[in-house]
Amino acid sequence: MDQPRTMFAHMLSAKGVAVVVTNHRVQPLPMRPAEGSGTGRLVCGACGRQFLVTVHSRDRTHARRVLFFVLGLVGLALAALLLWLTFGVAMQPDGPDLDTEPDNASWYGYTGMAGIFLPVIGLAYLINARKYDGVGRLRRIGEDGTTSRLTAGHKLLPGK
Ligand SMILES: [Zn+2]
Structure with missing residues (x-):
């Protein structure tokens, strides 16, 4: 306690x-x-x-910190993976078939969004993991x- x-x-x-x-x-x-x-x-x-305030036990607080930390890392890892995939696809010399161009456009759209939001969310979780006090x-x-x-x-x- x-x-x-x-x-x-x-x-x-x-x-x-x-x-x-x-x-x-x-x-x-x-x-x-x-x-x-x-x-x-x-x-x-x-x-x-x-006033009322809910306070979590040390174990539960620790468990949530670990959870936030893991979620943060997963978010950053996914962002890195998406960036890598995006650049990987873009840099293929002969590229994917031209037929798939519309798909590529939406792929870039999705990864662009995720590439912005995932690192932000991931970092927010990492900061929260440090600060979280249960x-x-x-x-x-x-x-x-x-x-x-x-x-x-x-x-x-x-x-x-
Ligand atoms: Zn007062």
């Missing part, structure tokens, strides 16, 4: 338009459960509003007991 690096923050002030100065009053999240996931209740120390979204508990994603002035700050 341990504490997530992510902190819960009550934003005390946000001033200016061009220059935003934000002060946070931070407090730690609930401890990780020994296994699985747990939803903990947080009471803001600054304003007393109540913490779900913050939800606010309203006065009537319902939960809301609108956390007005409160947020989760990723740990360093």
Whole structure:
């Protein structure tokens, strides 16, 4: 069991338009459960509003990091493969039959799209794999007991 690096923050002030100065009053999240996931209740120390946040166990957090990492690598590998295939096809001296030209056009279209999106998605997953802290979204508990994603002035700050 341990504490997530992510902190819960009550934003005390946000001033200016061009220059935003934000002060946070931070407090730690609930401890990780020994296994699985747990939803903990947080009471803001600054304003007393109540929040819910889901925290995953160390094992589950680690498993998701590995998953994101693998997905990121697969995305980058696929992008590399598509680029290689595209250039491989293009550089064949006698080329594929001219009959297949319309197919080639759409092939380039698809690989062009995938060539842009796959590396971006792959990198996003790789970054996420590093940063992921096993913490779900913050939800606010309203006065009537319902939960809301609108956390007005409160947020989760990723740990360093
Ligand atoms: Zn607060």
